[in-house]
Amino acid sequence: QKEVEQNSGPLSVPEGAIASLNCTYSDRGSQSFFWYRQYSGKSPELIMFIYSNGDKEDGRFTAQLNKASQYVSLLIRDSQPSDSATYLCAVNTLTGGGNKLTFGTGTQLKVEL
Amino acid sequence: DAGITQSPRYKITETGRQVTLMCHQTWSHSYMFWYRQDLGHGLRLIYYSAAADITDKGEVPDGYVVSRSKTENFPLTLESATRSQTSVYFCASSEQGASPLHFGNGTRLTVT
Numbered sequence: 001q002k003e004v005e006q007n008s009g010p011l012s013v014p015e016g017a018i019a020s021l022n023c024t025y026s027d028r029g030s031q032s033f034f035w036y037r038q039y040s041g042k043s044p045e046l047i048m049f050i051y052s053n054g055d056k057e058d059g060r061f062t063a064q065l066n067k068a069s070q071y072v073s074l075l076i077r078d079s080q081p082s083d084s085a086t087y088l089c090a091v092n093t094l095t096g097g098g099n100k101l102t103f104g105t106g107t108q109l110k111v112e113l
Numbered sequence: 114d115a116g117i118t119q120s121p122r123y124k125i126t127e128t129g130r131q132v133t134l135m136c137h138q139t140w141s142h143s144y145m146f147w148y149r150q151d152l153g154h155g156l157r158l159i160y161y162s163a164a165a166d167i168t169d170k171g172e173v174p175d176g177y178v179v180s181r182s183k184t185e186n187f188p189l190t191l192e193s194a195t196r197s198q199t200s201v202y203f204c205a206s207s208e209q210g211a212s213p214l215h216f217g218n219g220t221r222l223t224v225t
Binding site for chain 2: 031032034042043044045046049088090094097101104105
């Protein structure tokens with residue numbers, strides 16, 4: 001089982017719809033969770049981070065964390081063509097060797113006109 | 114401008130040659146990281162550094178060497194490049210070990 005799993009997609013949604021991106025992780029001790037957006041040929045950029053169970057909202061973006069189910073998601077409301085990118089989930093776990101950040105392979109999102 | 118800068122942006126080299134990728138950050142972040150990104154594997158950690166003169170291996174360190182004599186610089190050296198090291202390399206920094214990462218623009222390396 002991969003430590004951080006994401007559906008590779010592509011996930012296609014119409015403009016104006018809600019895009020739901022999902023991520024599961026294997027280590028119950030994981031403490032912090034990040035969503036990065038990566039446009040083709042560009043570097044990842046931070047979208048959201050969440051540490052506690054529940055929802056965290058920032059503009060059109062909402063991160064949801066359920067530690068019991070080991071599940072973190074990113075909702076994008078009113079999706080725009082400019083949201084078309086690959087979204088990377090990253091999970092941080094404190095180990096004996098220090099913090100360990102593991103990335104999923106990403107979900108490609110396509111927002112269609 | 115504050116930020117994290119990688120150089121070169123593109124590099125083509127031959128098998129067996131030594132190559133050094135540069136990374137410079139102006140935030141005075143304690144932590145710096147080197148990742149490689151390949152299709153199907155996502156981002157994989159090569160090496161990281163918690164502070165000047167402190168470095169540690171990541172998930173895929175073989176064939177790479179790093180140093181950090183100054184807080185702001187974290188060069189990555191491929192001692193004898195192999196075709197399997199063809200990849201996009203990202204340098205990143207963070208204030209603390211669990212803080213969000215800030216990525217450089219990446220170096221696309223091709224080993225022929």
